[in-house]
Amino acid sequence: MSTFATIGILFVVALAVGFAAGFFVGGDDRAQNMRIGVLVAVIISVIILIDRFMxxxxxxxxxxxxxxxxxxxxxxxxxxxDNMWRVGLDVFFHLLLPTISLLTISFAGYTRYARAGMIEVLSQDYVRTARAKGMPERVVVVRHAFRNVLIPITTLVATDLGGLLGGAIITEFIFAIPGMGALFQRSLGPGDLYPVMGYFIVIAFMAILFNFLADLAYAALDPRVRVR
Incomplete structure (x- = not known):
């Protein structure tokens, strides 16, 4: 019978097989073929999981x-x-509406920042230079303009993810989800200090962690930033 541990082990084996296939068959383009092998293994694994859930x-x-x-x-x-796949479906459908509500709240802000950033970036000199070189408009927008717009959005996403993992108090209260936000709310009434202090420690840790990950993402988005 399948278990979540078995699925995890099979996923690691699939990644190893894709990596080994790219390594032994890659030839002169070994590094690129290893990345392709791992990517194919991930895609096939996701498709198989979706098919099994369906x-x-x-x-x-x-x-x-x-x-x-x-x-x-x-x-x-x-x-x-007894079927772990039905357990996974049950958890998925219970978290579907809270996830959509949280994404909708954040998506409005992301779209506004992306629109304002694109309007500003498209008037920059390097974008006009890329167009003057004869690059396709899709390459100019996606590779040159939108990549720079993602830098401030990355900061917002990191901040929101830290807050979500620390607890979405209103969403957890409405959907009756026993998470960090619900624990914080229950502890405020009787004045239980230890869960409240633990909640703030988790919030602080998540803020530091995701700000660090955002700094690492800057190196991938902005060629002027490099981690040495």
Whole structure:
């Protein structure tokens, strides 16, 4: 019977096989073929996982009486099937609506920043130079303009991810999800200081971690920034 540990082991084996295939067959382009082999292994693994979940979806629909999308909680109370794929579907559909709500809130800000950044960047000298060289408009926009717009957006995404992992208090309260935000809210009423202090420690740690990851992402987005 499949378990999450088995899936993880098989995924690592698939990555190793893709890496080894690119290494032994790559020839002069060995590095590029190893990257392609790993990428193909990831894509095929994701497709197989999606197919296996979809095979279990009709049975999950019968268990949920034709109403798979839940609105409360992180899982169905008392639902413990032997099939791990149905357990995964249950968790997915319980987290679907909270995830959409959080993404919608953040997406509005990202689009505004991206629009303002693109308007500013498209008037820069290096963009006009790229167009004067005869580059296609898609290359000018995606490779030159949008890549620089992603730098401030990366900072926003890192800040939002740190806050989400620290706890989305309102979203967890509405959807009754027992997360960090719910723990913080329950601890405020009786004045339980230790969970509150732990909550702020987690928030601070996540803020430091994701700001560090954002700094590393700058090196990939901006050729003027390099990690030495």
């Amino acid at each position: 095979q279990s979806f009709p049975g999950y629909m019968e268990d949920m009486n034709g109403r798979p999308i839940a609105t409360v909680g992180s899982s169905t109370p008392g639902y413990a099937p």
